[in-house]
Amino acid sequence: VRVTFTPIHRREGGIAGTIAVLQDVTEQENLEESRREFVANVSHELRTPLTTIKSYVEALDDGALEDPQLAVRFVGVIRNETERMIRLVTDLLHLSRLDSKEALLRIQQTDITEMLEDVADRFSFQIRQKRIDISTRVRRDVSTAWLDRDQIDQVLGNLVSNALKYTPEGGTIELEALKNEDGMLSISVRDSGIGIPKKDIERIFERFYRVDKARSRNMGGTGLGLSIAREIVKAHGGSISLQSELNEGSKVTFTLPLNEQRGSEA
Numbered sequence: 001v002r003v004t005f006t007p008i009h010r011r012e013g014g015i016a017g018t019i020a021v022l023q024d025v026t027e028q029e030n031l032e033e034s035r036r037e038f039v040a041n042v043s044h045e046l047r048t049p050l051t052t053i054k055s056y057v058e059a060l061d062d063g064a065l066e067d068p069q070l071a072v073r074f075v076g077v078i079r080n081e082t083e084r085m086i087r088l089v090t091d092l093l094h095l096s097r098l099d100s101k102e103a104l105l106r107i108q109q110t111d112i113t114e115m116l117e118d119v120a121d122r123f124s125f126q127i128r129q130k131r132i133d134i135s136t137r138v139r140r141d142v143s144t145a146w147l148d149r150d151q152i153d154q155v156l157g158n159l160v161s162n163a164l165k166y167t168p169e170g171g172t173i174e175l176e177a178l179k180n181e182d183g184m185l186s187i188s189v190r191d192s193g194i195g196i197p198k199k200d201i202e203r204i205f206e207r208f209y210r211v212d213k214a215r216s217r218n219m220g221g222t223g224l225g226l227s228i229a230r231e232i233v234k235a236h237g238g239s240i241s242l243q244s245e246l247n248e249g250s251k252v253t254f255t256l257p258l259n260e261q262r263g264s265e266a
């Protein structure tokens with residue numbers, strides 16, 4: 001609570017009394033606090049790869065260049081770190097566009113089966129490499145829906161990419177679309193992977209929140225995939241949730257309105 005006192009002066013001099021204003025600033029402070037935390041996180045996330053790049057460049061400068069094998073390895077590390085920084089900045093720009101509501105949705109009628117199979121195809125190389133069994137299932141009453149295809153492609157891409165990252169070789173990934181009890185289109189991505197501890201599930205959609213920072217980093221993650229997915233789904237008027245059992249797998253479900261009218265608003 002912020003308190004401001006304003007004295008009331010008598011015309012003839014002296015003070016007649018004081019007005020005290022009590023203002024509830026909890027919300028403002030929370031916002032300020034989360035902004036500070038976000039800036040600290042971004043700085044840290046950018047500083048880490050920059051420090052790595054700097055030390056590898058110095059090592060090359062100090063003689064590693066003379067050893068071609070070593071030099072190739074070091075250049076590889078530098079390239080990886082640079083690519084991750086580019087991904088991070090791209091994700092940040094995308095988030096800031098979503099935050100500013102600048103990103104208008106381009107709603108179009110979309111074939112759901114085609115959309116799900118398309119995302120599976122995009123990852124076919126990694127899927128084959130990890131011998132993952134992927135399946136898609138679309139119920140007949142949701143064969144088409146009105147949505148921003150590019151944005152929902154990104155949501156699905158983030159979810160399938162996570163499912164792949166956090167599922168060991170030989171696992172399964174299931175994509176399913178159905179009409180839920182509220183009449184919404186519900187799309188889920190289920191994996192048989194490492195799962196998420198109960199205590200982390202609640203915070204998993206927060207920006208930069210990760211169960212295992214080192215593992216996420218090694219996998220090339222930015223820690224922003226789920227928060228971007230949540231913003232896109234929210235912009236469509238839907239919601240997103242995650243269920244998970246440690247060592248058994250995770251299931252992320254998001255809903256979208258099936259309502260055709262939205263199409264004309266775009």
Ligand code: ADP
Nearest residue numbers: 162163166210211216221222223224225226250
């Ligand atoms: P990241 O780039 O780290 O993958 P995300 O925002 O996509 O960032 O996910 C945040 C964190 O949630 C991940 O670091 C990981 O700990 C956890 N996570 C997300 N999806 C899964 C999944 N399918 N299985 C297990 N853990 C997951």
